[in-house]
Amino acid sequence: MNLRYKNWPVFAILLFAMSCQKKDNSPADASKVTVVFASPVEAQTVHKGDTVNILADVSYYAEMSGIAVEITDTATGNQLYEDNADTHSDHFTFQRQWIDGLNDSTMLQVKILVFMTNNTTVPAERSIYIKSLP
């Protein structure tokens, strides 16, 4: 019986050791974020009533926690659209749709924000610009 009791601390230590959790401590590096826009493309022209497909292939060398998109009217600074998605991967295909309802000609900024797990407060940003015509 004594031997059994003596084994308990060993067992407890073993369990404790198995409870240690290693963590990826890769430093945040926004320059290692890659965003490839499949749609829209730079300088693309869209018209009022068009559906703008936003399709971007996003990757990073470590884990990402989320992707967001913002569409901004560069003439007025008004944000026309925003949406986001959580992720837990180093590669994500982000897809959204926005319908152009603008009455005036303007330049639109389509910005992808990438939230890195090792720095969730300052997202990496990649943008393209498209033209909106009535």
Place this chain on the structure above:
Amino acid sequence: MRSISLMAMLVMSISYSAQACDLCGCSASNQYLGILPQFYRQFVGIQYQYTGFTAKQPSLLDPADKETAYEYNNTLQLWGRYHVSNRVQLFAFVPYHINNGSDAGTRINTNGIGDISVLGNVAIIQDDSTLKTWHHTLLAGGGVKAPTGQYTGITTLDEQGLPNVQAGTGSWDFIVNANYTVRRRQVGINADASYTMTTANTAGYKYGNRLNASVLGFYWWQKNSLSLLPQAGVRYEYSLHDYDNFEKKWLNENSGGNIIFATAGVQAYFKRIGGKVMYNVPVSQHYASNNVTVQPRLETSLLFLF
């Protein structure tokens, strides 16, 4: 007339975690076998468990803005015990999950057979029924949970934080447990602890290892063929963080935590039929950086003894 031995065995508590979402990481459902009768060596039964949680997750674009989520899990579980020998007994569990949840307005409903578990326990100290006052039982053992439940891997919804509602976990888990019961006449105490060691599933996701422990006091009341065992106590659960990708050591720090339940309920036995109702109320919890609130849990079971 046979009597129920109150050197009954609260064998262990094992956790079935339907996956951890972006926030939870809590054991989506937990099961406690309860005090088991010894006067029949075998039994089969069905359990019903209800668990749930609500969550508030900081929005990516505006952390002050909280996205809400909830998940409710209903589990029907077929289970049974078989004595391999006088000291060794096997348990098997076949759960069926009915889950529904919502995350940021996206509703998910799934159901299906979950992960099947098998446990083996050895009675290290067996009750001496010739004793009049003090009785002791010590059980220890372990088992394995097989990835038999449907697990679809990393889907788009999973990536967006909604994998919780899958019926299976996709992983092999290993369980060790110990259980001690002491009784003097009609009053007893049961202390139980179990530890679940998880492995990464086929998608690389690894649920956090879990510790479950409980202390229950009980009273044995008997009249003719009817026995009642009111019981109350506390339960403690502790979960390590999940890994979004275990190979790459992507620790999900929005998962894991601990919770203390106040628990009360009653078991009843009449001849070859047994039943149980337990209600667990969280009295202290810290899950997923306090973004998750675990709801009270209900457990019921019906046994046929033979």
